[in-house]
Amino acid sequence: MSTYAIVLAAGKGTRMKSELAKVLHEIAGRPMVNWVLGALEAVNVDGSVAVIGHQADAVAAILPEGVVAAVQERQLGTADAVKVGLAALDLAPDDTVLVLPGDMPLITGATLDELLMLHASSGSVATLLTAILEDPTGYGRILRTDGAVAGIVEQRDGTDEQLAVREVNTSVYAFQAGPLQEFIENVATDNSQGEYYLTDIVGLFASEGLPMSGIAGDPVEVMGVNTHAHLATAADHLRNRINTHWLEAGVWMQDPARVYIDAGVELGPGVRLYPNVYLENGTKVGAGSEIGPDVFATGATIGETCKVWYSVIRDSSLGDGATAGPYVSLRQGVAMASGTKAGTFVEMKNTSLGTGSKVPHLSYMGDATIGEKSNIGAGSITCNWDGFTKNPTVIGDRVFIGSDSMLVAPVEIGDDAFTGAGSVITNDVAPGSLAVERSPQKEIKGYAARRRRRAGEEA
Amino acid sequence: MSTYAIVLAAGKGTRMKSELAKVLHEIAGRPMVNWVLGALEAVNVDGSVAVIGHQADAVAAILPEGVVAAVQERQLGTADAVKVGLAALDLAPDDTVLVLPGDMPLITGATLDELLMLHASSGSVATLLTAILEDPTGYGRILRTDGAVAGIVEQRDGTDEQLAVREVNTSVYAFQAGPLQEFIENVATDNSQGEYYLTDIVGLFASEGLPMSGIAGDPVEVMGVNTHAHLATAADHLRNRINTHWLEAGVWMQDPARVYIDAGVELGPGVRLYPNVYLENGTKVGAGSEIGPDVFATGATIGETCKVWYSVIRDSSLGDGATAGPYVSLRQGVAMASGTKAGTFVEMKNTSLGTGSKVPHLSYMGDATIGEKSNIGAGSITCNWDGFTKNPTVIGDRVFIGSDSMLVAPVEIGDDAFTGAGSVITNDVAPGSLAVERSPQKEIKGYAARRRRRAGEEA
């Protein structure tokens, strides 16, 4: 007796007014449908099928490993979609089939677990996840007889008494595989859209007197996402859920509503997060590090006791005790070792910075390998692009790069070397040498007075 | 039978503790009173009068075209203000006069429409917009007899039974012009402030047995703004209203509560807005562009599929596919053509950047005309200010400006030219030439050891 899940993910999502298929819209760094599939992971189903249709290739590409993609060629309605899903499964009659929408990103494993437990214990052919709404207008109402589910009545068909019912259908169901397979063939298209609606199967079961049950879940969890406004609301809830998890784990946040942590991010104990921090794409932050305000980090690995603020970090790493900001951009492929510093108005790209080295101000380091305990003077730049190719710069240990040094790549600065302020370094510098490119300073006395007179004349 | 509106906008707004007249305080880029006048536009009145008083000139200056400004010389109360408004209108007795406060920025056209429709159908001399409040303490309660409005009783005068009424007056009224003109002359000043209160006219109508009606509106819409706390609350509601509009139009927002879009901004389909984006002063964003986090854009025109983040854009434009940020300031008058790039730590002012040109890092371009497919090396600066005048820089097509080039304006760099890194360019450069200003690099061997010894001796 196994349990399988069918996730309905074929729709276009017209009301999103987007070029993207609905279930591909991301929340906290994860396509909507994968939040649903993530909830399923928690209940250990024996197999999951995602029924896809609109932008099928793109949706198939983001499905987690192990999820079977079944393509619904024409969008003939939810009952048809379930048939497509059933065709992809090898079911025994007493197996359980969980059916749920792919646009319900807030559903949790705990709720699905309760649904499956009730289904197993009740012996029902169908167990419905329902919700009790303050205002049920527009939803299909759950009709119950002696507690058991006796049917669903749509808004347009209900009597006043039926419409007073606040328990509504959510489109999440647990079915016995046998009856599902049998009765889904009888679902018809006699409705205004001419579609096969899964919800009709409840009436078919009811007309045969088959036992059904229902359990009310959290109305928030069963919220469907149909518009960008819904998407933002769902994101708000998920942000709250993710951040509560990290707060309980001992992470400090000055204002959790303004911290944006994607699924899959890892934070150590004692991490401090100021507002407007975005942690995306597997970013890791080590114990005791302080991040923000205003940090966008994607694919970043940040060590322990680091401080990063007012900075953008992409696909780069900081060793323990490293600091960055305010106003740093690590564009990609930057490896800052322990105790390094990227100061103010510093951009780096494809660059490694050895232990204890510093780039304090107004510099661009690109395609550079910098050793340990070196200091890069303010305004220094690796001239890595000559208009034709990108070239590397190598800087040794304990090097002092004077302010405003232009390191014209390819070039190598040996250990312990110095460069003079304002020098354009086109040739390699030997270890321990001072390289300087400069003219003598000249002073033109009385210039200011003459210049001001001239300006006055011209004016 | 025409409909006119009188908006009461004369007050000082003492509780704002501000030097600005109350109705001039802006919300989402628009003075408060213009939100009220905007709601009126939706109901197509035949004419509007704004009664102004405090800082009358400043208020008159911001009124939309077509709105008549009538000055109340002395602030003698709301009934007096209405008299001033009436004097500016040429009314027939059966015209309708809508009276509403200028500090009620959340009022909507839909609500005013409902009020006017009830007024027209009910044959009342006055129709009141009311609100049902959880806690009506302090407000004038609406007394009704057989559903019709029979009077207003103030907090201090009410019996316990009357004070239990939760329907209150909002100070928005539709009047028959004839009775309004007649009875407003009878409003007296027998109150503690010695002012003429418009609300008293309801009692005068009632004492003559004239028919009045009332309709309850949304308590949020009729919120008056008297303090900066109220102003912030109103701003929050308007932000929500504006952002919901754009979400429904297919704009993605990661966190709509943190997106600040002024009235008059235009967004294309598929625009993506990250948090802390401010779009002000007629800013336009084309389809598919991604803006934010952290972008302040005022008077900006941003094309399609652009990416702008962590940047400040003022009175400048970006062509399709252009990118800016992180950390860019377009100060004013910058025209970035299609496919251009302003990278990191780049400021531009009064500068045009031709198709495909790039300013990737740490540069200031001011008063410059840059052609197509040119690349401005990191750290390059147009020296446009000589201490006396601003001078222009002209850079051609396909130019390679080496890193840290100082372009001492006025100067012109021809098509296909190069400048060497670290060069100060004071003379024009011919097309296809390389200009370089540089001394030979010298190397002083053993310098580091000597210098360190000396530092040790001195220490």
Place this chain on the structure above:
Amino acid sequence: MSTYAIVLAAGKGTRMKSELAKVLHEIAGRPMVNWVLGALEAVNVDGSVAVIGHQADAVAAILPEGVVAAVQERQLGTADAVKVGLAALDLAPDDTVLVLPGDMPLITGATLDELLMLHASSGSVATLLTAILEDPTGYGRILRTDGAVAGIVEQRDGTDEQLAVREVNTSVYAFQAGPLQEFIENVATDNSQGEYYLTDIVGLFASEGLPMSGIAGDPVEVMGVNTHAHLATAADHLRNRINTHWLEAGVWMQDPARVYIDAGVELGPGVRLYPNVYLENGTKVGAGSEIGPDVFATGATIGETCKVWYSVIRDSSLGDGATAGPYVSLRQGVAMASGTKAGTFVEMKNTSLGTGSKVPHLSYMGDATIGEKSNIGAGSITCNWDGFTKNPTVIGDRVFIGSDSMLVAPVEIGDDAFTGAGSVITNDVAPGSLAVERSPQKEIKGYAARRRRRAGEEA
């Protein structure tokens, strides 16, 4: 008849999962326990004792002057902690002892005042601050007889009727000193934790028939902070309380929920605060200044009518009318006089800028003294660090520093002097002189064509 307070601040706060003692966690720039002690200041107690234990030295160090620290050596429970507190006081039997938790940062003086007034007027031996909760599950319920407090029943001990009570104990009490001193000795440890619980004294008083009273406070105020989620919630409430204070004082905020003002900050009238402004550590902002978006200011003194945006200001001052940003870092010890400007991508440290002077773009000024009406060209840098020591730069009045000037410290530039763009200035410059360090510009004709050919050959 005096009133004393005992604040219980000994706990570790295990659920914070933090290395810091619980009461040391800060909210709005102030350790949690000092918010409680701040509320006490408002009720003018004759003396306060903080009972400390975990990290006693660190907690003692942050207590306000006048608060007695009493160390509880072993954490034997709240009754034991009160005993420790009592031992530090010289009490008369009819004195009042207020006992309150150190982790209740939202408690207000007004509430404590009400509690003390009821205590004084009721002649009770104990007066409890209670709260009426929607869901009281888990809390000790208040049992009343004829309105008087008759006991507290814990969740596990309550009858159904008792558990239906929604009034709960908050752990804030006013006691008569005599009965408190007598009965606290009788509190036992017969509970699962084996601790002395202060709450048990209520039962002891009840069993002797001594009179007790209770008064319900705001459930928000009596919220205890046990986790980082609680801490964030408390911070949200305090932020709202602080910001409402400033809004009522006439400060404009575009979005008060996103403005972070610490206790002890001072704002003048007409200040305008955009979102994501952090004002910490005694920062002062003068009348009419506009701060934000995105300003982090700590220990800053900002004058009147300044504009600061997208900047980080630490331990620095701006005179009236000064402007900073976007993208400025004043690192420490910067004094910008009236009418000065720090423009875009400018960092300063230990630097004074005289009246009217400007540092508009891409500069680092460190350890510099700059006179009045001087202009620092874009890209200019004080080379204050030679690899061994920090050296000063002195710039006079009305100086024009050309773009990309490297000022190799120690160096002095006289009044009215000029430096040429791109010059490395190693020697002092006399007043009125122009100093320039530059080679002649050379032009290599046809370079581009040859270079492109070569690149083609190589490719």
